Amino acid sequence: MTTTKRPSPDQATLDAIARAVGPKGVVTGDDAAPFLSEWRGRWPGEAALIVAPASVEEVCAVVQICAQNNVAITPQGGNTGLVGGQIPFGDEILLALGRMRRVREIEPLNNTMTVDAGITLAAAQTAAAEAGRLFPLSIGSEGSCQIGGVISTNAGGVNVLRYGNMRDLVLGLEAVLPNGDIWNGLRRLRKDNTGYDLKQLFIGGEGTLGIVTGAVLKLFALPAEKITACAGVSSAGDAVALLAHAQAATGGGATSFELMGRRCIDLALKHIPDVRDPLESPHPWYVLMEFSSGQTGALDGAIEAMLASALEQDIVKDAMIAQSEAQTQMLWRIRHSISEAINGEGLGARHDVSVATSDIPAFLDKADAAVERLAPGARVVAFGHIGDGNIHYDVVAPEGAGKHALDDKRTEIETAVYDIIDGFNGSISAEHGIGRHRRATLAKRKSAVELDMMRAIKAALDPQGIMNPGKML
Ligand SMILES: Cc1cc2nc3c(=O)[nH]c(=O)nc-3n(C[C@H](O)[C@H](O)[C@H](O)COP(=O)(O)OP(=O)(O)OC[C@H]3O[C@@H](n4cnc5c(N)ncnc54)[C@H](O)[C@@H]3O)c2cc1C
Structure with missing residues (x-):
């Protein structure tokens, strides 16, 4: 969808929006800066107004005024997105959800938890744990990112292997539609075949x-025990073989299975304080794995035996x-600090791609050859x-060439x-999304049939195009 230029909102409309949220809900002056720049400093933003409503009713009032006056809105959660989707261009209002952070209800018997969209992922995990349950989604930005943002980007992270990504973890949703209607789809049902699964449109x-x-x-049962291990392997192919070996030996007990090239360790050692090399001598690839069980002692010996047989078989x-x-x-510190460590080498070229797991080695071979x-x-x-077949394939400038040496490539x-x-037949965005960054790439690479369906859905729900224009489509 091309973005049609709309006039800047007039002052009377902005004043009406500000009144709808009250003085505490308007962000001004120095407080505005953190909302208008993102993690990598890549997309500086501007907004006609920044508002932070405190309730669904206030969100609804703001959206109604925007719909009546053709004012565009950029929603923002924790502002940890990596594709610029949460940063407005200038004529939009920025609507931040961070004041809506209540746990509305936890029902251990249902294994469900109902929360406001502005609660951070870490706070949601803690609230679940305090009720004796696990909310399993875990990503490096969990202290800042919010449930609404995690839903809107269909975030993944390190536990997808066992528990799925956000699309698998949401039972019900409440949303304010572009015309200002509130859709209450907060159902706690695990089975509901009453037509299109509308919540999935908003997830991602x-x-x-x-x-x-x-x-x-x-929510899920809290694991009674967790075992973390690290293995050095010669090739990405051996890492794929190790996953199959480990799952067979533990009855699918792996919750995380993370691949790291040696350069990840080197950059973490260089840029992140208090990091130590995990194994005695260096290896081309590392696998960081975590296994969990609901029964204490169930994994005792199993992981050791699994690794011993993998050593014997030379995997x-x-x-x-x-x-x-x-x-x-x-x-885990090494794994979670890789992106930050890479930032220390400049922006380079970053990719968040996915292929079938068995295709990972061939993808890496071809991509490495193309980069060289x-x-x-x-x-x-x-x-x-x-x-998950998801590789963050980042390329940085040659050693000593300077942080910007790759910019023109x-x-x-x-x-x-x-x-x-x-x-x-892989994906150009496995978990970070499209935002501004991959919008043109999506338009070039998604099939015409898929793009037509996506545009038809957008036009049906948001005929004025006021919701986050210039992003994704
Ligand atoms: C260190 C680091 C590690 C990361 N690791 C991972 C990882 O392992 N896996 C992964 O998937 N991602 C990862 N990310 C990316 C990012 O954290 C996720 O995309 C996260 O889900 C974004 O949540 P947020 O609340 O910060 O959303 P924001 O960045 O604020 O917004 C992201 C998008 O969602 C929209 N949005 C936000 N809130 C709402 C809402 N309530 N309603 C409608 N739309 C909304 C925004 O408009 C924007 O398009 C990482 C980021 C960092 C900085």
Whole structure:
């Protein structure tokens, strides 16, 4: 959908919006800056007004005024998105959800939890744990990102292998539609075959179809024990083989199975304080794995035996099992700090792609060859969620060449990587979404039939195009 330029909102309309949220709900002056820049400093934003409603009714009042006056809205959660979807261009109002952060209800018997959209993911996890339950979604930004943002980006993270991504973890949804109607779909049902599953339109909708204000989330039993281990392997192919081996040996006991190229460890050692090399000698690839069980002692010996047989079969070159919480934290610290460590080397060219798990080694071979051809000496930093086929394939400038040395090659590298992904029938965005960043790429690479369906849905729900224009479609 092309973005038609709409006039800037007039002062009377902005005043009406401000009145709808009251003085506490209007963000001005120095307080505005954090809402208008994002994590990598890539897309500076501007907004006609920033409002932070405190209730669904206030969101509804704001959206109604916007709909009546053709004013565009950019919803923002924790502002941790990596594709610029939460940053407005200038003529939109920014609607921040951070004041709506109540846990509305936890029902242990249903294994459900109903929350406001503005609660952080970490606060939702804590509230579930305090009720003796697990909310399993876990991502590096969980202290800041919000449930509404996690829903709107269909976030994934390190536990998708066992529990699925956000699309699998939402039972019900409440949203304010672009015309200002409130849709109360806060059902706690695990079975509901009454037609289209409307909540799925908003999950991964990136704020283009409405504003998520509340959700019913699925909870699980808290694991009684967790074992974390790290293995050094010679190739990505061996890492894929190790996943199958580990799942067979533990009855599908893996909750996380994370692949990290050696360069991830080197950059973490260089840029992140208090990081230690996980194994005695370096290996081309590392697998960080976590296993969990509802029964204490059920995994005792199983992980050790699994790793011993993987060593015997030469799938693994070396391995360690974390013996303390401190060792476990150290391993996860490396994994969670990779993006930050890469930032220390400049922006480079970043990709968040997915292929079938078994295609990961072939994808890496082809992509590495293309990068070396286009930018000799450029450093590939590849890591990701191997069980989900999701590779963060990042490319930074050659050692010593300077943070911007790859800037003029970025588009060429991205095009080559996405061409390879198309060859595997993969996805150009496995978990971060489209936002502003991949909008043009989506338009080029999604089939005409798919784009037509997406545009028809957008036009039906948001005929004025006021919800997050210039993003995704
Ligand atoms: C260090 C780090 C690690 C990360 N790790 C992962 C990872 O492992 N997996 C992963 O999937 N992502 C990851 N991310 C990306 C990011 O954290 C997720 O995309 C997250 O879900 C965004 O949530 P947020 O609340 O910050 O949303 P924002 O960044 O504020 O917004 C993201 C998008 O959702 C829309 N939106 C936000 N709230 C609402 C709402 N209530 N209603 C409608 N639309 C809304 C915005 O308009 C925007 O399009 C990581 C980011 C960082 C910085």
